[in-house]
Amino acid sequence: xxxxxxxxxxxxxxxxxxxxxxxxxxxxxxxxxxxxxxxxxxxxxxxxxxxxxxxxxxxxxxxxxxxxxxxxxxxxxxxxxxxxxxxxxxxxxxxxxxxxxxxxxxxxxxxxxxxxxxxxxxxxxxxxxxxxxxxxxxxxxxxxxxxxxxxxxxxxxxxxxxxxxxx
Numbered sequence: 246x247x248x249x250x251x252x253x254x255x256x257x258x259x260x261x262x263x264x265x266x267x268x269x270x271x272x273x274x275x276x277x278x279x280x281x282x283x284x285x286x287x288x289x290x291x292x293x294x295x296x297x298x299x300x301x302x303x304x305x306x307x308x309x310x311x312x313x314x315x316x317x318x319x320x321x322x323x324x325x326x327x328x329x330x331x332x333x334x335x336x337x338x339x340x341x342x343x344x345x346x347x348x349x350x351x352x353x354x355x356x357x358x359x360x361x362x363x364x365x366x367x368x369x370x371x372x373x374x375x376x377x378x379x380x381x382x383x384x385x386x387x388x389x390x391x392x393x394x395x396x397x398x399x400x401x402x403x404x405x406x407x408x409x410x411x412x
Contacts, residue, residue, distance in 0.1 A: 278318075
């Protein structure tokens, strides 16, 4: 009998909450679209707004709209990831308690302490893993959106000259 990896076992606990995880990824994509949109506005700001103040109102409203989009994405992903994380931790605690309560009387007679640090630190696991997963997903989606961003035909990104700092 082969044992599943700890990560695979953890993902099994998250399987019932796939729908909310998908919505969390959608919210992260909204955040990434807002971030990429703000980065894309920099060219418009330098070319049009700072030189002759054309498109000032459009750019201002675009900045506001994209920040609202980022806020919705950030809130949605944080809420949904926290909700799923809490549910997974609750399911793990329930499984642990069911396992402990299913033990024989001899187990309880030989064990000095039933509630160890494993039962107490599950909330720490939840909060640290949630923050890491959110950062990984947001960064990945932002990079993907930025990589596939449409450029006008015939326009290629300019490369900056690199200099080496030698003494």
